[in-house]
Amino acid sequence: MSEAVSHDSHHDDHGPAKGLTRxxxxxxxxxxxxxxxxxxLIMFFTGGAMALIIRAELFQPGLQFVDPHFFNQxxxxxxxxxxxxxxxxxxxxxxxxxxxxxIGAPDMALPRMNNxxxxxxxxxxxxxxxxxxxQGGGPAGGWTLYPPLVLQTxxxxxxxxxxxxxxxxxxxxxxxxxxxxxxxxxxxxxxLLKMPLFVWTWLITAYLLLAVMPVLAGAVTMLLxxxxxxxxxxxxxxxxxxxxxxHIFWFFGHPxxxxxxxxxxxxxxxxxxxFARKPLFGYEAxxxxxxxxxxxxxxxxAHHMFTSGxxxxxxxxxxxxxxxxxxxxxxxxxxxxxxMWRGEMTxxxxxxxxxxxxxxxxxxxxxxxxxAIVPADxxxxxxxxxxxxxxxxxxxxxxxxxMAATYYWLPKWTGKMYNETLGKTHFWLSMIGVNVLFFPQxxxxxxxxxxxxxxxxxxxxxxxxxSSIGALIFGFSQLFFVWVIIDCVRNGKQATSQVWxxxxxxxxxxxxxxxxxxxxxxxxxx
Amino acid sequence: MFKGLWKPSCxxxxxxxxxxxxxxxxxxxxxxxxxxxxLSDMIRDLHREILIICTIIAVVLFAxxxxxxxxxxxxxxxxxxxxxxxxxxxxxxxVIPILILIYMAVPSARGILEIEDAGSPDMTIKVTxxxxxxxxxxxxxxxxxxxxxxxxxxxxxxxxxGIDVRDIKHYLRDVDNRMVVPVxxxxxxxxxxxxxxxxxxVPQLYIKKDAIPGFINEMWFTATKTGVFxxxxxxxxxxxxxxMPIVVEVVSEEDYAAWVIENGGEPSMVSTTEIxxxxxxxxx
Numbered sequence: 015m016s017e018a019v020s021h022d023s024h025h026d027d028h029g030p031a032k033g034l035t036r037x038x039x040x041x042x043x044x045x046x047x048x049x050x051x052x053x054x055l056i057m058f059f060t061g062g063a064m065a066l067i068i069r070a071e072l073f074q075p076g077l078q079f080v081d082p083h084f085f086n087q088x089x090x091x092x093x094x095x096x097x098x099x100x101x102x103x104x105x106x107x108x109x110x111x112x113x114x115x116x117i118g119a120p121d122m123a124l125p126r127m128n129n130x131x132x133x134x135x136x137x138x139x140x141x142x143x144x145x146x147x148x149q150g151g152g153p154a155g156g157w158t159l160y161p162p163l164v165l166q167t168x169x170x171x172x173x174x175x176x177x178x179x180x181x182x183x184x185x186x187x188x189x190x191x192x193x194x195x196x197x198x199x200x201x202x203x204x205x206l207l208k209m210p211l212f213v214w215t216w217l218i219t220a221y222l223l224l225a226v227m228p229v230l231a232g233a234v235t236m237l238l239x240x241x242x243x244x245x246x247x248x249x250x251x252x253x254x255x256x257x258x259x260x261h262i263f264w265f266f267g268h269p270x271x272x273x274x275x276x277x278x279x280x281x282x283x284x285x286x287x288x289f290a291r292k293p294l295f296g297y298e299a300x301x302x303x304x305x306x307x308x309x310x311x312x313x314x315x316a317h318h319m320f321t322s323g324x325x326x327x328x329x330x331x332x333x334x335x336x337x338x339x340x341x342x343x344x345x346x347x348x349x350x351x352x353x354m355w356r357g358e359m360t361x362x363x364x365x366x367x368x369x370x371x372x373x374x375x376x377x378x379x380x381x382x383x384x385x386a387i388v389p390a391d392x393x394x395x396x397x398x399x400x401x402x403x404x405x406x407x408x409x410x411x412x413x414x415x416x417m418a419a420t421y422y423w424l425p426k427w428t429g430k431m432y433n434e435t436l437g438k439t440h441f442w443l444s445m446i447g448v449n450v451l452f453f454p455q456x457x458x459x460x461x462x463x464x465x466x467x468x469x470x471x472x473x474x475x476x477x478x479x480x481s482s483i484g485a486l487i488f489g490f491s492q493l494f495f496v497w498v499i500i501d502c503v504r505n506g507k508q509a510t511s512q513v514w515x516x517x518x519x520x521x522x523x524x525x526x527x528x529x530x531x532x533x534x535x536x537x538x539x540x
Numbered sequence: 541m542f543k544g545l546w547k548p549s550c551x552x553x554x555x556x557x558x559x560x561x562x563x564x565x566x567x568x569x570x571x572x573x574x575x576x577x578x579l580s581d582m583i584r585d586l587h588r589e590i591l592i593i594c595t596i597i598a599v600v601l602f603a604x605x606x607x608x609x610x611x612x613x614x615x616x617x618x619x620x621x622x623x624x625x626x627x628x629x630x631x632x633x634x635v636i637p638i639l640i641l642i643y644m645a646v647p648s649a650r651g652i653l654e655i656e657d658a659g660s661p662d663m664t665i666k667v668t669x670x671x672x673x674x675x676x677x678x679x680x681x682x683x684x685x686x687x688x689x690x691x692x693x694x695x696x697x698x699x700x701x702g703i704d705v706r707d708i709k710h711y712l713r714d715v716d717n718r719m720v721v722p723v724x725x726x727x728x729x730x731x732x733x734x735x736x737x738x739x740x741x742v743p744q745l746y747i748k749k750d751a752i753p754g755f756i757n758e759m760w761f762t763a764t765k766t767g768v769f770x771x772x773x774x775x776x777x778x779x780x781x782x783x784m785p786i787v788v789e790v791v792s793e794e795d796y797a798a799w800v801i802e803n804g805g806e807p808s809m810v811s812t813t814e815i816x817x818x819x820x821x822x823x824x
Contacts (some may be wrong), residue, residue: 076705077697083779105620156776160723162753163736250754256737257752293624320752321739324742325759326656330649337641341634348633351601354608361613363685369609373602380594387644389585389651392748393572396739396774440611461569462743464774467782469697471713472706537793 038133042530044427045112049132049231051106051238051420055496056100057139058413062489064092069451069485071468075377075475085468086154087146093157097274098181099139101408105277106131106188106418109216111427113192113522116210118201118539120531124187131187138180143326145170155294156466158267159234161259165241172242175234182227188221189220189227196220201520203539207301210519211294211393214301215280218308222269222276226314230266257322264315272311273373275407275535276304279346282368284519285422289365290357291516296349303342303349309341320388321395329388329424336386340379356511363437369416370410370445378406381456394468399459405452409488410445417444424499425513429527430506435497443491450484572742576790577763579654580746586651589646597640620702654693655747658760661728665719669731669738669751670779676719681732681805689783690714697783712782713770718789722796723766731757736778742771750775763790 030036030045040046064338066090071079084529088410096112100151112129114121122128136172146152150168161511194218209217239245239258248259279300287294294300316324316332324332350372359365381403385391394400417440454477464473470478509526520537521528572584612618668675670686677684690699693712694701705711721727731740732749741748749759773784779786791799 050587076701076703077699079699081699082782086776086779086781108796152730154778160737160776163776166736245662252751255755259757288657291614291620295624297624297629321754323755325653329652329656333648333652334645337645338639341637344637345630348629351605351608352603352626352629354612356618356621356623357608357612358618359613360615361609369605373605376598376601383594384587384590387586387590387648389583389648389655390590393583393743393746395748396741424580435781439654443651446596457568457570460572462573462741462771464741464772466776467772469705469712469782471571471710475706487780489746521735 030442041121041129043066043122043125043128043532044112044528044530046132047107047110047112047429050103050135052109053132054100054104054416057095057126059506060143060491061092061095062492064088066489069482070480071078072470073482074479075470075472077469080468082468083151086156086466087152089466090118090153090156091143091146094110094142094153095139097157097270098178101412101416102185103135105216105219105274105412108212108277108416108419109188109192110522112423113213114199114532115426115524115528116213116519117196117199117204118520118533118537119195119199119490120534121218122191123199124191127187128191131184131191131340134159134180134184138184139176141173141180141430142177145173147175154528158263159237159259160263161240161256162540164237165249168503168519169308172238175238178234179231182231185223185227187392189223192216192220193224201533201536203540207298208539209533210280211283211300211304212277212280215283215304218304219276222273222311226266226269227528230263230270233262234265235377236262240290247271252379257319260319260322261316264318264399264431265312267318269308269311271404272307274412276308278371278375278412279304281415281419281422282350282371285309285364285368285418286372288352288422288516288518289362289368289516290354290359292353292357295352296345296354299345300375302350306342307339310335310342314339317386317391320391323354324467326459331502333386333388335381338381340386343366343379347372347379358516360515362421362434363432363441364418364422366438366441366445367414367421370441371414374406374410374414374448376401378411381406396458396464397459398463400453400463401460401465402452405455409452410448414444414448420495420499422514423521424502425506425509426524426526426528428503428506429525430502431509431513432498432502432506436494436501440491440494440498440507443494444488447484447486447488447491449489451481452484454478454480454484572666575746576744576763576767577746577761577771578639578764579761582651582654583746586648589647593640596731654659655759656665658728658758660726661760662725663721663803664728665721666732667719667740667751669733669735669784670777671776672734672773672784674715674719674738674740674773674784674786675734676717678800678805683800683805684802685717687715687719687785689785690716693785694783697730710770713772713785713787714737715785715787718787720789720791720796720799720820721763721793721795723763723790723794726760726762728758728760731759731762732801737775738777738784739775740771741774742769742786745771747790748774766790766792820823 031403152170153174155164183494196213206352236247240247244252248256249253283294283300314336317336320329360487385394421437456479458474511525512522575584599804664679666677666679674687692708693714696705696708731749731751733753738751745761747759747761749757769788769789771786773781
């Protein structure tokens with residue numbers, strides 16, 4: 015097989031450089047993909063450790079472990095690390111690894127920028143995490159950074175803003191790279207509507223990133239000038255408006271949540287057909303649904319702010335627009351179900367995670383629809399119901415899809431099969447843990463427990479304890495994930511190039527592990 | 541330590557019993573508490589309705605998926621079909637959600653209009669959020685006070701206080717000064733904040749709105765029952781966010797009049813039912 019992809023250029027095929035410089039100076043999409051994925055895993059564990067401290071504190075009423083101010087730092091940092099450090103880089107890592115292989119290209123279009131967009135991240139997050147040790151502690155105003163509260167941050171403030179700028183620059187460079195790669199480097203014959211769905215969802219995601227990261231940069235820059243340079247963009251006393259920040263933030267923030275879920279849709283749309291041994295149902299409908307969701311994501315932002323005192327017309331508009339999102343999302347869920355229908359299914363670990371994604375993401379979708387109903391949202395808003403909602407979308411949603419993707423493509427990346435028993439153990443522990451962790455939070459919210467509190471009234475004690483037990487199960491079962499990966503690299507059996515019986519797509523025509531420069535000669539697409 | 545851990549587990553056994561005894565404050569409470577205002581049933585019904593619709597769709601969808609997972613597995617020697625389109629099915633499962641959404645959108649829109657109709661209130665209270673307490677000013681009769689977390693809770697809430705918070709009645713949900721309002725009167729709340737954004741919420745009153753520094757938000761309720769109803773700040777406002785409870789006591793009109801006098805207010809203004817919105821805004 016490797017002969018089939020050998021090239022006819024004049025220089026010899028050079029492998030990776032040796033040692034640290036390989037990783038520092040690499041311009042190879044696979045090396046950079048690996049860096050992104052490992053970085054993401056480290057952030058996942060760091061943010062996860064913070065979540066475990068949060069859940070430990072909430073295990074019982076009363077304050078046992080942390081000071082309320084540190085608790086607020088933990089919730090803030092947990093969110094920032096998970097959103098910008100774990101989920102987004104994981105998808106960029108997957109994009110790096112997979113896009114060139116899926117479209118029949120040798121590498122990403124802009125390799126040096128690729129290197130830079132990754133290497134910004136460790137510095138950005140080192141700076142962000144270092145704020146925890148500064149005078150006044152880390153940022154404690156929530157990841158939503160609402161002023162005036164966020165302006166009370168101590169020395170950490172400018173570092174946090176600068177870190178967010180760096181993450182934004184990294185994301186913008188990454189998304190430019192994705193767009194240029196997909197639009198210019200597809201193998202001959204691969205028209206847009208022949209691209210695998212993962213490529214499609216990433217193309218749309220990259221446009222979303224490009225559109226909204228500058229908005230976030232603008233918002234945090236205005237925060238910076240409000241704090242240090244005497245402006246009053248968001249300060250009522252100076253003629254500004256704190257709610258203006260919320261509008262700008264959520265104009266970024268809502269597309270941002272789709273940035274974290276659209277590539278997940280792509281991953282699941284690759285995996286389910288493979289293990290159902292049946293083509294994806296409604297490919298074009300899936301593409302259009304993704305594009306529709308992306309468009310709608312720009313006109314629903316204020317549904318995060320129904321209690322901020324919006325005019326009636328505003329509330330109506332954002333309620334109706336938000337409800338509309340249910341339609342393309344429902345189409346997607348039905349299409350995945352129809353893909354499984356009358357298939358020939360087997361349930362290897364990637365498929366287990368993908369099926370769990372479909373079911374649990376749908377639960378998060380339902381609570382999202384409930385949150386759109388404005389009169390009821392007044393009750394749900396800023397309670398644990400919201401916490402349950404977005405964690406259902408992000409953990410058994412986005413994170414499960416990342417795990418599914420890892421198991422699915424790991425044999426292609428490493429050339430070795432992972433241990434199926436270990437993988438399934440990881441799945442079932444995660445599956446049980448995540449539901450015990452997040453489902454009771456719906457009840458807590460409905461009963462009246464606000465989010466972001468370090469201590470609570472006695473009536474919330476029972477479900478909080480259940481939730482914390484779930485957190486413990488879910489958190490520690492992730493060690494299995496690391497174990498599976500290390501075990502795969504060290505002891506895995508040699509994988510075939512096809513890996514999965516039902517797998518289709520260009521990446522499976524490459525040997526396992528895939529060669530350093532994926533496709534040196536573009537494959538022909540019929 | 542283990543004794544403390546054990547208590548809730550015992551509660552597990554008694555879960556149904558507890559739910560039956562006191563639905564509003566029971567442990568293991570599964571749904572919103574029953575409200576005590578003229579609009580609370582409407583809002584709760586909307587919540588129930590969308591919840592039931594979602595549950596029905598979920599049950600049907602998950603049943604289909606479960607059947608597929610069972611029936612179409614390779615180990616049962618099925619042969620994979622090859623279809624990848626079915627226009628009829630796709631149209632049906634696009635149109636049905638649209639119809640359901642329209643069905644939900646109409647009463648929800650009507651609900652917004654009812655909730656936002658804050659006109660002709662019987663009385664107006666200006667509520668101000670501070671880090672970390674609430675200030676109350678009765679604009680019609682001159683009563684004003686602050687409401688802090690009660691001392692028992694405040695002491696027990698400290699890190700390593702050594703006090704079992706389960707022994708404290710209404711832990712973190714009690715204040716030194718309650719907001720007292722008469723039953724059956726339309727109470728308008730003008731909401732603002734002094735420092736950062738707070739949010740005023742009492743679950744059983746079914747109203748929540750942000751208190752924003754420099755701006756005034758408006759909301760209202762008419763309580764249909766007397767009693768004491770508890771809530772707390774719901775917008776992250778810093779270190780003490782979890783420690784600024786709200787306690788509203790709904791009393792009879794006579795008791796309210798007495799309370800106003802007791803607190804140095806003008807009783808004559810209590811019965812004033814025709815305070816126009818303009819005049820009370822001017823009073824600000």
